[in-house]
Structures are given as C-alpha cells and as structure tokens.
Amino acid sequence: MAEKLYLGVDVGSVSTNLALIDAGGQLVYSSYLRTRGQPIRAIKEGLRELGRVLSPRQVIAGVGSTGSGRRLAAVLLGADVVKNEITAHAVAAGHLCPGVNTVLEIGGQDSKLIILRHGVVVDFAMNSVCAAGTGSFLDQQAARLGVPIEEFGRLALRSRNPVRIAGRCSVFAESDMIHKQQLGNSIEDIIAGLCDALVRNYLNNLAKGKDIRPPVVFQGGVAANAGIKRAFEKALGLEVTVPREHGVTGALGAALLARAAVKDRPTAFVGLAVSEMDHAGRSFYCTDCANNCEIVEVTCDNAVVARWGDRCGKWSAAAEAGAG
Numbered sequence: 001m002a003e004k005l006y007l008g009v010d011v012g013s014v015s016t017n018l019a020l021i022d023a024g025g026q027l028v029y030s031s032y033l034r035t036r037g038q039p040i041r042a043i044k045e046g047l048r049e050l051g052r053v054l055s056p057r058q059v060i061a062g063v064g065s066t067g068s069g070r071r072l073a074a075v076l077l078g079a080d081v082v083k084n085e086i087t088a089h090a091v092a093a094g095h096l097c098p099g100v101n102t103v104l105e106i107g108g109q110d111s112k113l114i115i116l117r118h119g120v121v122v123d124f125a126m127n128s129v130c131a132a133g134t135g136s137f138l139d140q141q142a143a144r145l146g147v148p149i150e151e152f153g154r155l156a157l158r159s160r161n162p163v164r165i166a167g168r169c170s171v172f173a174e175s176d177m178i179h180k181q182q183l184g185n186s187i188e189d190i191i192a193g194l195c196d197a198l199v200r201n202y203l204n205n206l207a208k209g210k211d212i213r214p215p216v217v218f219q220g221g222v223a224a225n226a227g228i229k230r231a232f233e234k235a236l237g238l239e240v241t242v243p244r245e246h247g248v249t250g251a252l253g254a255a256l257l258a259r260a261a262v263k264d265r266p267t268a269f270v271g272l273a274v275s276e277m278d279h280a281g282r283s284f285y286c287t288d289c290a291n292n293c294e295i296v297e298v299t300c301d302n303a304v305v306a307r308w309g310d311r312c313g314k315w316s317a318a319a320e321a322g323a324g
Helices: 039-053 070-077 085-096 135-145 149-157 170-182 187-206 226-236 246-262 272-276 314-323
Strands: 003-011 015-022 027-034 058-066 102-106 111-117 120-127 216-219 279-285 294-300 303-308
Touching: 003 039, 003 070, 003 085, 003 246, 015 039, 015 246, 027 039, 027 246, 039 070, 039 272, 039 279, 058 070, 058 085, 058 246, 070 294, 070 303, 085 102, 085 111, 085 120, 085 216, 085 246, 102 187, 111 187, 120 187, 135 149, 135 170, 135 187, 149 187, 149 226, 170 187, 187 226, 216 226, 216 246, 303 314
Parallel strands: 003 058, 102 216
Antiparallel strands: 003 015, 015 027, 102 111, 111 120, 279 294, 294 303
C-alpha cells in the first residue's frame, strides 16, 4: 500500500524551502535552497532533489505553496492550496508548539510578528521595507567584520559587555559599528550589540501596541542565531522557543494546509516530472486602460499556462480558457 505524503513549498526572495510530511504531520524531509532571483530554477532543483530520496511506495497526495512566489509555485506544481506566509507560519507554529501565543519570524528580506489566541491569528505585522530588521542586515555586517554568519551566535554568547549600536537604519548601524571597532571594543561585544540592535529594530517596527504573551516561538532562518534568541529573551523578559524545524516552517505550514485541503480527494499535483519541463516567466504592462496593470505570464513548453496581475480579468481569464 502506498504511503501518502504531503508537500509544502515556500518560495521567497532569498530561499526556496520544501517540506514533506506524512499523514500524521511528521516532517520526513526538508530542503533549503537559495532562490538567487530564479524561483523557477530553485523549485525545479528542489523537486529533483526530492525525487532522489522518495521511495517507489511513497506518493505525494497533496501540495501547498506559500511565500512571495506562491502563485508561481502553484502554477508550476499544480498546488492544491495557496496561502500567504502569515497563515503558513501560524499553522506550523501551532503544530510544533500547541498553545503558542506569539510567533516571531525573521527571514532574509522581511520579518513578521504573529499574535495567536486559541490557535487563531488575531493580529500580525510585517516589515519588508527596512533591511535593519532582517537577516540581510546580519549578513552585511558579518561580511564587513570578516566573520562567517554561522559563527555570529556563538560569538555573541561570549560577550560580557555588549556595545549599543544604532540599529534603526542599516546604514547608520554600519557607521556606528565601525566607530565602536575604532574605540577598541571586542568583536564579541560588537556582534552582541548588532544582535541587540536587530531585535530593537524588530520590536520598534512590529511590536508597538501588540500584546506579546508566552509561549513565544521564533521561526525563520535567523532563528538559528543563538545571539538573536538571547537578545529577544532579554528584551521581552520571556523564554523564546526555537523549533528544530525553524528554517522551513513556512513550507511545513503549507504542507499541513495541503493535507487538510485534499482529505480524500485526488491531488492536482502535476508530478515530479515537472522539473524537466520547459517553464519561463515574463511580465508586461497592459495599456488598454488607465490602470496600466503589470501582467505576469508563465509558459510551459511555449504554451501560456497562467497570467495574473490584471484588475479586470482580461488576461487571466484568457489564460485559464487556454489552459482548459
């Protein structure tokens, strides 16, 4: 008898993550790939890797997509459910930490704060504008210091006297960090100060007026940084839990949503062979009216399979008719 598995795909600007769960919701496989501005390539690479680890008796019975590239992923894969990142991360947090009330999520290019009560999202905030509250801020400063980003957390925990660094803007933070170096502060104290600055920026931008209650779960790629976890605990005065699956929680949430969506009906998943098909994407502007909509178009083997972005439905309806 075939073993049913459910796939979640989270396509972001920095990374494309895949998560595969079994019928009981246990994570059986995950992968983290750099998007590098080519989401179609990243999705296909992820599917090829997945195909190499699946056994003949395992079948993908449902697929969910999330992230900024969720619509593109849904078209390529034939997703059964398409959800935004807030929903996906909230579902994953509730699965990993039943009763969670607050979710902190920091990725490479954006950050989120999600407030839940009794498993339902009641409030949230997102920041995709200021780099000083995201993982790219740490990446930039790590390169400036000549320290591998993987070492940031370990070095931050060794600090005994963190310096205060202006963290409201990544440009000011860098100049302030250079000044602190010139004063002779240790690298550990500077790195701990950078962690504190990122957390301060995050809380100033996202947490104002929010009722942050425990349990608190920290998700996203930056959650691997022990220095940031400690900075959050110090700033909030609360224990912060980092799930083992913190790096792929968006994809995990999409997989859980797919499992709930398909139930006993057949999946719309195109199949792993999609990784060998010839897909391409482009955008153009429609000038038929004053809206000047930017239309996104996806083709498969030179045939249009999807369009979106039009307010009137002219282009998307034509694509759906052609696909049908």
